[in-house]
Amino acid sequence: MDPFVEIRNLTVDFAQGDRSIRALHGIDLSVGRGEALGLVGESGSGKSVTWLAALGLLPGKARIAGSVMLDGQQLLHAPRRVLDGIRGRKVAMIFQDPSSSLNPVLRIGRQITEALGLHRGLKGAVATAEARRLLDRVGIANAPRRLNDYSHELSGGMNQRAMIAMALAGEPDLLIADEPTTALDATVQAQILTLLQDIRRDSGMSMVLISHDLGVVAENVDRVCVMYAGRLVEEAPSGRVFDRPRHPYTRGLLAALPVLEGPRRRLVAIPGTVPEPWNLPRGCAFAPRCAEAEESCHRTMPPQVSIDLNERVQCFHARYHVDPVHPAPDAVPASVPHVAASGHAVAVIAQ
Template identity: 70%
Template sequence: MGVLVTLAGLTVDFDTGRRVVRALHGVDLAVARGEAVGLVGESGSGKSVTWLAALGLLGSRARIRGSVLLDGTELVGAPVRVLEAVRGKRVAMIFQDPASSLNPVHRIGRQIGEALALHRGLAGAAARAETLRLLDRVGIPAAARRLDDYPHQLSGGQNQRVMIAMALAGEPDLLIADEPTTALDATIQAQILALLGELRRDGNMAMVLISHDLGVVAENCDRVAVMYAGRIVEEAAADRLFDAPQHPYTQGLLDALPDLDGPRRCLAAIPGTVPEPTRLPPGCAFAPRCPRAESACAAAIPPFRLLASGHRAACLRPGTAAVAERERAVA
């Protein structure tokens, strides 16, 4: 699989009017064609901002630096015409709340038709036929009758399927799914995730799944990147990361999950909260919440260490010692 998109040294500063606040601190990430990458972390870690910045969707108060290469085309600082050719056509994004993403005063058939006209130049009967095909593809029952419905006439799960159909209208190479199942019940959530997986495999489409749900990421992603306070702190193949997490933050996220098998135990919550971008501690941002922090952690930001093939972590004390300590705490 060749690399489709590469983020290198991506930083984002927001001008609040009184000061400039840095939200992203040099994100490096690559996504291959057809690959599913999970992006996890608590709220405020910078997951959504990373991809909104990559697509130039943060507005005029955001100062974006670094590099975002899509098949060799630089997106950071690119002209509007270049970004407009990429958004929806090469890279599509679906959001966690379809109710706020769909226009409530336009019928869903018209909204999907607009995407088809913009990205593929379809109109009239051809656009209607393709709209029906997309709605059938995403599992909307009685698609022909639903074309003239408004978003409020559909359930939350059906609206999310409409959003997926709109994202697929441009036949994108990369789909950014930002918490696509948060507002859905467990049954509909499983159906949506199965649909995304099927669509990805059928079209060799790459996907970035942004989620708080580690179980969802484990089942649907090939590789996982863990973000904290605007930085990626650990990255590995999904099976390796969940079997042998090396960063204490990743271990804390996993310890907070209940075990379906084995003895019952109290969940181990991570103390504190993600720091505000204006109040980051010196050195490692996770150090104030880390049970194994030492003085060196506050001296400088820990660099990434390659621990195994494809597995890296930004921690001064990664490895088996951390895993052993976690196991002792659970016991």
């Protein structure tokens, strides 16, 4: 697939006093034109930092290195005027809490028309008409009246739809949705995800869906990247990740999901927590929580293994998971539940 975004060897260090703390360790990933990419992992894995760094949105104390190519243009350390012309116009981002992104003292219509003026040069009645059309597009009923509402007069789901409308104002080629449904109930969550899929289908834009909820990702992306402790530990087409996970961390996340069909069972939690970036173990960061870890895992960082052009994994035990039906005798894969393809009502892994 023709890549629209290519991130290569992206590292992020944060200065803290007289020391430097590394948050990202050489991230390599890409997003194709019209592709939906899922980025999953527990809180602290580096999902949001990856894209904030790519768009130059991290604070000044962050030191960023590597390469971020967007449609053939280098973004890393690009001048402010270049980034201003890209943010909102070529790339738009929506967040999990619209109440922290919407201005509480400006009407919804004013905020959307400002975005239309900034990114497309629309003013006056033309901008108002387009704002109304955008609210209609994202499913907000009685759009003319809602243009005059403040964010506190709308429900959480309606505020998220208004945020999506603002993101679409610049007609972006790439939409980054950072935990867009976390604060919503299951019914509204399903509606928002369906809306995002409809918009992607109609516009042909690319999308990055950042989430800790594997059920959300399973149904809504073409390809999945699993992150842990600032590293990309597994990447594969969506169906492959959920049917044949190769990394123990991915297997653990799947085992923590409830089964929607068949007998009830106790959920299997991953022991421990994600290590802090300033206190990473010497070898594989997941080794202290991994039931398959051996002595070498605690001493040495495993290499990244490319299975084929679309699949890679960073694990010494990746070879054990190539064939889940006939595993190696010294490696017994954990039980992995099937992720139902029809429901959004899945457990949310602790964030």
